[in-house]
């Protein structure tokens with residue numbers, strides 16, 4: 001399979017550093033949502049830091065500066081989806097969003113997931129070798 005995907009080596013683990021790793025999403029989104037199911041693949045979490053700007057940038061395509069997001073700003077944001085409502089509800093109640101790093105082993109057969117690794121051509125491009 002690695003060869004079919006153009007992968008030069010097998011990865012031992014897959015990690016994701018993102019607001020998508022914030023555990024608050026579990027309570028705010030439907031259990032069968034893609035984000036919740038994606039996060040559930042990860043079984044180890046390391047660093048965690050406050051980052052309210054990240055979900056706002058990715059979901060609302062808006063930039064925020066400063067430590068506190070104002071209620072006036074939140075009132076302008078669309079509330080069409082459960083994710084949009086959840087992001088605003090957390091900030092509106094004075095809480096924060098967090099960026100975390102999640103990871104899981106891909107060599108563990110119990111995950112049932114195919115091995116993941118960066119394609120060789122992508123890694124060469126990243127290293128300036130392409």
Ligand SMILES: CC(C)(COP(=O)(O)OP(=O)(O)OC[C@H]1O[C@@H](n2cnc3c(N)ncnc32)[C@H](O)[C@@H]1OP(=O)(O)O)[C@@H](O)C(=O)NCCC(=O)NCCS
Pocket residue numbers: 017018019020029030032033034035036058059060080081082083084
């Ligand atoms: C990651 C992503 C593809 C997931 O989208 P998805 O597959 O629709 O996610 P889910 O199935 O979990 O969606 C659950 C709910 O959130 C909503 N939602 C998901 N992404 C949304 C977005 N970018 N904007 C608004 N609503 C969104 C869905 O419409 C759904 O709403 P509903 O429950 O009211 O029907 C999407 O959020 C996205 O493109 N995000 C921007 C990129 C990003 O943040 N990447 C990570 C960078 S670190």
